[in-house]
Amino acid sequence: xxxxxxxxxxxxxxxxxxxxxxxxxxxxxxxxxxxxxxxxxxxxxxxxxxxxxxxxxxxxxxxxxxxxxxxxxxxxxxxxxxxxxxxxxxxxxxxxxxxxxxxxxxxxxxxxxxxxxxxxxxxxxxxxxxxxxxxxxxxxxxxxxxxxxxxxxxxxxxxxxxxxxxxxxxxxxxxxxxxxxxxxxxxxxxxxxxxxxxxxxxxxxxxxxxxxxxxxxxxxxxxxxxxxxxxxxxxxxxxxxxxxxxxxxxxxxxxxxxxxxxxxxxxxxxxxxxxxxxxxxxxxxxxxxxxxxxxxxxxxxxxxxxxxxxxxxxxxxxxxxxxxxxxxxxxxxxxxxxxxxxxxxxxxxxxxxxxxxxxxxxxxxxxxxxxxxxxxxxxxxxxxxxxxxxxxxxxxxxxxxxxxxxxxxxxxxxxxxxxxxxxxxxxxxxxxxxxxxxxxxxxxxxxxxxxxxxxxxxxxxxxxxxxxxxxxxxxxxxxxxxxxxxxxxxxxxx
Ligand code: FRU
Numbered sequence: 038x039x040x041x042x043x044x045x046x047x048x049x050x051x052x053x054x055x056x057x058x059x060x061x062x063x064x065x066x067x068x069x070x071x072x073x074x075x076x077x078x079x080x081x082x083x084x085x086x087x088x089x090x091x092x093x094x095x096x097x098x099x100x101x102x103x104x105x106x107x108x109x110x111x112x113x114x115x116x117x118x119x120x121x122x123x124x125x126x127x128x129x130x131x132x133x134x135x136x137x138x139x140x141x142x143x144x145x146x147x148x149x150x151x152x153x154x155x156x157x158x159x160x161x162x163x164x165x166x167x168x169x170x171x172x173x174x175x176x177x178x179x180x181x182x183x184x185x186x187x188x189x190x191x192x193x194x195x196x197x198x199x200x201x202x203x204x205x206x207x208x209x210x211x212x213x214x215x216x217x218x219x220x221x222x223x224x225x226x227x228x229x230x231x232x233x234x235x236x237x238x239x240x241x242x243x244x245x246x247x248x249x250x251x252x253x254x255x256x257x258x259x260x261x262x263x264x265x266x267x268x269x270x271x272x273x274x275x276x277x278x279x280x281x282x283x284x285x286x287x288x289x290x291x292x293x294x295x296x297x298x299x300x301x302x303x304x305x306x307x308x309x310x311x312x313x314x315x316x317x318x319x320x321x322x323x324x325x326x327x328x329x330x331x332x333x334x335x336x337x338x339x340x341x342x343x344x345x346x347x348x349x350x351x352x353x354x355x356x357x358x359x360x361x362x363x364x365x366x367x368x369x370x371x372x373x374x375x376x377x378x379x380x381x382x383x384x385x386x387x388x389x390x391x392x393x394x395x396x397x398x399x400x401x402x403x404x405x406x407x408x409x410x411x412x413x414x415x416x417x418x419x420x421x422x423x424x425x426x427x428x429x430x431x432x433x434x435x436x437x438x439x440x441x442x443x444x445x446x447x448x449x450x451x452x453x454x455x456x457x458x459x460x461x462x463x464x465x466x467x468x469x470x471x472x473x474x475x476x477x478x479x480x481x482x483x484x485x486x487x488x489x490x491x492x493x494x495x496x497x498x499x500x501x502x503x504x505x506x507x508x509x510x511x512x513x514x515x516x517x518x519x520x521x522x523x524x525x526x527x528x529x530x531x
Contacts, residue, residue: 245305
């Protein structure tokens with residue numbers, strides 16, 4: 038692919054002629070990788086979900102967006118509105134880079150309600166003439182007509198003493214009338230941190246300090262923090278950069294995970310257990326959470342990672358958001374399940390009951406490109422059981438379960454074109470309980486695998502041929518008694 042110059046990366050969408058946009062749109066629309074039930078950019082690149090909120094009867098879901106190509110250039114916020122987090126209507130670009138502070142991008146941030154209005158807090162990214170980064174935190178308010186008005190100046194104009202300009206992604210929450218912002222930071226020793234600010238009027242923000250964890254030396258930067266209480270547990274989510282892989286863990290370029298325990302918001306001390314990854318697939322990063330209309334904690338992630346080229350780049354676009362997941366804590370463990378409203382997308386139910394054995398079986402008439410597949414493992418005597426989706430003569434996306442090790446492996450080595458550079462072509466993880474259920478959401482170019490009713494998730498892009506539509510099962514030796522339920526899925530994203 039041609040190299041993008043700085044001038045091209047930092048060109049404003051508004052300054053580009055209509056013909057260029059139309060040509061790019063046509064190119065993107067012809068891409069064979071376009072998704073149908075995931076939020077994806079109309080053109081260009083999507084990254085982090087931003088400003089997620091349920092406000093006065095509507096959900097608002099925004100994302101980082103560079104419109105002019107599949108690269109990380111001048112970022113905008115692009116926003117959708119929804120009644121149910123399944124059908125979405127585009128509002129369009131909302132927070133745009135149009136001031137000196139955000140001359141090099143409106144970066145990630147969050148939404149909150151204050152005195153009956155919707156507000157966003159986000160990072161403005163500026164580069165000075167020597168290309169030094171200057172990060173400031175800003176607030177914008179949504180007016181009655183839906184337009185977004187930025188406050189005239191930054192509410193946090195610089196990082197505190199002892200921290201670098203890697204200072205971004207404010208996540209705001211309110212507790213007893215006090216507003217807190219958790220901000221991703223790096224200290225001058227180049228260690229990732231989360232800083233806490235407080236405010237009672239959302240204009241004046243007092244720096245309280247950094248959150249104290251046991252993870253003193255755990256990467257050079259922590260991006261996209263999130264904090265909430267879930268079923269009595271305090272959860273701190275963040276995305277550490279600079280962690281080496283350890284066996285099957287931390288294999289992606291950057292990590293996205295959580296620590297859970299008890300957080301003292303006044304003393305800023307977090308008592309916590311291990312850092313856990315939120316997802317065990319290849320393509321997951323920068324998630325954000327919010328409360329839905331029933332007070333359930335919902336998570337949406339970016340189905341992609343920085344610094345990796347994706348096959349859809351050649352078609353002028355990159356990435357999508359994950360489907361929304363409901364988070365709960367059950368018996369002290371985090372569970373993640375697809376939101377129930379996704380059932381609205383189901384059509385054509387097909388079910389089958391039968392044995393898988395060492396002879397590979399094509400599940401006729403099962404096939405599809407965009408579908409949900411629920412596999413109940415009713416009895417499992419097999420050493421290894423294999424499930425394949427999006428198969429053709431030459432392609433297959435393979436899920437393997439090894440009974441002895443209780444190990445689940447996702448192999449995309451034959452899934453078609455591969456993103457790169459990426460470490461390896463498999464991702465594996467160990468289950469706490471034997472495999473009893475898989476729930477797969479397959480879109481044109483992605484697979485999200487929910488295992489054992491919320492125990493873990495593996496999220497992955499695949500760039501498979503259009504004719505790869507088969508679904509197969511088999512075992513290494515021994516047999517497995519299975520129930521399959523499959524639905525075709527439709528999409529409704531305008
Ligand atoms: C994470 C991130 C954020 C930043 C945004 C810029 O993917 O690097 O830290 O705000 O993307 O697009």
